[in-house]
Amino acid sequence: MNKVAVLVAGSWGTALASVLADNGREVLLWSRNEEQVKEINEEHRNRRFLNDVELSPLITATSSLQQAVEDADAILMVVPSSGMREVASRIKPFVKKDTLLIHATKGFETGTLNSMSEVISDELPQINPKRIVVLSGPSHAEEVILKCPTTVVVAAGELEAAEAAQDLLINSYFRVYTNPDVNGLEVGGALKNIIALGAGLTDGLGFGDNAKAALLTRGLAEIARLGTAMGANPLTFAGLAGIGDLVATCTSKHSRNWRAGFKLGQGAALDDVLKDMGMVVEGVKTTKAAYELSRRYEVTMPITDELYQVLFEGKSPKLAAQDLMGRVRTHEIEEVASISSPKWQG
Numbered sequence: 540m541n542k543v544a545v546l547v548a549g550s551w552g553t554a555l556a557s558v559l560a561d562n563g564r565e566v567l568l569w570s571r572n573e574e575q576v577k578e579i580n581e582e583h584r585n586r587r588f589l590n591d592v593e594l595s596p597l598i599t600a601t602s603s604l605q606q607a608v609e610d611a612d613a614i615l616m617v618v619p620s621s622g623m624r625e626v627a628s629r630i631k632p633f634v635k636k637d638t639l640l641i642h643a644t645k646g647f648e649t650g651t652l653n654s655m656s657e658v659i660s661d662e663l664p665q666i667n668p669k670r671i672v673v674l675s676g677p678s679h680a681e682e683v684i685l686k687c688p689t690t691v692v693v694a695a696g697e698l699e700a701a702e703a704a705q706d707l708l709i710n711s712y713f714r715v716y717t718n719p720d721v722n723g724l725e726v727g728g729a730l731k732n733i734i735a736l737g738a739g740l741t742d743g744l745g746f747g748d749n750a751k752a753a754l755l756t757r758g759l760a761e762i763a764r765l766g767t768a769m770g771a772n773p774l775t776f777a778g779l780a781g782i783g784d785l786v787a788t789c790t791s792k793h794s795r796n797w798r799a800g801f802k803l804g805q806g807a808a809l810d811d812v813l814k815d816m817g818m819v820v821e822g823v824k825t826t827k828a829a830y831e832l833s834r835r836y837e838v839t840m841p842i843t844d845e846l847y848q849v850l851f852e853g854k855s856p857k858l859a860a861q862d863l864m865g866r867v868r869t870h871e872i873e874e875v876a877s878i879s880s881p882k883w884q885g
């Protein structure tokens with residue numbers, strides 16, 4: 540597996556392209572922005588997202604999707620969730636059926652509530668759905684690009700596909716685990732962004748560490764509740780794509796979701812916050828998707844419900860916090876009626 544296409548050249552795509560280049564892979568990094576392509580090819584920089592870091596000469600940028608994917612042994616899709624379907628449908632004519640397809644996007648599709656692997660599978664029917672690999676876990680692009688030790692997890696229906704992705708990416712600073720639980724990784728990776736928004740909000744409101752810890756812990760409980768209803772293994776949420784990513788995102792200055800929540804907590808308007816960020820804040824759309832998924836799967840998600848009201852119905856963050864604290868009293872640990880954990884065959 541020597542040639543890898545990475546779509547697109549945002550923060551995470553560029554950081555993953557660097558990991559691949561450090562592993563000796565030839566990387567074609569796609570961007571729709573010609574100036575960015577020029578900057579990467581001529582100056583080996585992607586200043587808008589990862590200021591000042593020099594990129595490997597093994598990374599070549601292109602604005603042609605066909606050129607990026609047609610000879611690729613593997614394609615790594617890192618498109619924000621809102622653009623995944625469009626980009627997947629555009630590459631359809633050029634993707635061979637034996638290409639390894641990995642995605643590292645954290646979100647669900649608005650409207651359909653499809654996961655990213657479902658969107659890819661719809662648009663690329665030539666790829667066996669069991670060979671679509673999900674990559675998730677605590678991994679800020681800003682740290683990966685500096686080769687700070689990072690652990691992630693990959694999941695696919697077929698063990699061999701997950702191991703191929705593991706082989707492709709693992710190195711001395713980027714440790715990759717495998718897991719058969721595709722749903723668990725996609726739910727954990729997407730929904731932690733809701734809790735990160737909430738953690739930013741509590742910090743913006745001036746609440747302390749107790750509130751943050753409460754949000755993380757009870758947030759994990761509701762992520763696991765939805766995830767298990769969708770067929771995930773509850774233990775996945777005790778792993779890198781669950782608690783791991785919650786810790787990284789809810790406590791980090793790098794997190795765009797935390798930063799957006801912080802500004803909202805300080806009284807800024809959502810539209811202004813998103814405009815100023817200039818980068819994707821997946822948690823906003825994911826709050827809407829999770830709100831709808833909780834109704835589809837009939838699970839209780841009080842933090843998501845409150846955040847939905849703050850983001851889309853103008854509820855004050857302070858009142859949302861009060862309403863969460865004033866909920867009907869309940870047990871901490873829930874009975875799990877039956878668990879059917881995903882497993883690899885053989």
Ligand SMILES: NC(=O)C1=CN([C@@H]2O[C@H](COP(=O)(O)OP(=O)(O)OC[C@H]3O[C@@H](n4cnc5c(N)ncnc54)[C@H](O)[C@@H]3O)[C@@H](O)[C@H]2O)C=CC1
Nearest residue numbers: 547549550551552617619622644645678679680818819821
């Ligand atoms: N930045 C990070 O540390 C991490 C990000 N992720 C996930 O990776 C995904 C991508 O995030 P980032 O790279 O951080 O976003 P970003 O905001 O840094 O970059 C996104 C890039 O995608 C481009 N883009 C947006 N829609 C497009 C479309 N329809 N067609 C073509 N290009 C399009 C934008 O122009 C921009 O260049 C998100 O789902 C995010 O949650 C996951 C782990 C870590």
Ligand SMILES: O=C(CO)COP(=O)(O)O
Nearest residue numbers: 676677678679794795796
């Ligand atoms: O997913 C991430 C780290 O694992 C990045 O989170 P943000 O999108 O909030 O920056």
